[in-house]
Amino acid sequence: MNTPFIKNHQFNFIKQQVKNLQSTLMTVSDPKVIEGARFGAEAKIFEQFLAITNEQKQLFAPLLTLKKPEEFQEFVTSLTPYLSSFPKVTEKQIQKLFPKNKKLKTPNLDALNYTALTYIGWIDIATNKMFFVYEQNNQIVGIEGRFTATNKKNVCSLCNGVAEVALFSAITKTKNAKYADYYKAVGNYMCIDSAACNAKIKDLTYLESFIASVLENA
Structure with missing residues (x-):
């Protein structure tokens, strides 16, 4: 077998x-x-x-x-x-990951090749946001952020490949013993085409540290 x-x-x-x-x-x-x-x-x-x-x-x-x-x-x-498959997720599961987005538009999940995925990523032009769904520690997690198109090629932070990228900025709330809660942006250049990014990514070190940095301050 x-x-x-x-x-x-x-x-x-x-x-x-x-x-x-x-x-x-x-x-x-x-x-x-x-x-x-x-x-x-x-x-x-x-x-x-x-x-x-x-x-x-x-x-x-x-x-x-x-x-x-x-x-x-x-x-x-x-x-x-x-090849092992990325966990298949439903539209309802994804919506639960982003409860503040009442009119969230998800990608066509039935059209995805789950064995060719490290993460699920997509852009919602209407809200000017990028969304990422990832399996971390046997749990499906999601992060979102604003994206700013650069209209040029650069090195993607996730796959280290040269491609057309957008600046992804996740807003997180950080707690500090000396100061009141404050918000900061965690930003990186990411491939606009997540399928192409998934086809090139070879190392999870940066992806996992980035997601962890966003979630721990969420």
């Missing part, structure tokens, strides 16, 4: 390692360098998982023998049955 264990960001990371390895094979002829690249790619992939079984490790054994371009593609395709 194929038990899903590869999350979207991990799959993106794996594809990048496969691409790098394929590039090395095309440009390097030294067998020792190639061997080092093969074992290096395998080791980096294993580091993506807190606990990986020997059976799961065997899925990546082809990395040590791949040669032809079609073999690399076949290898990536062979991993798709093991």
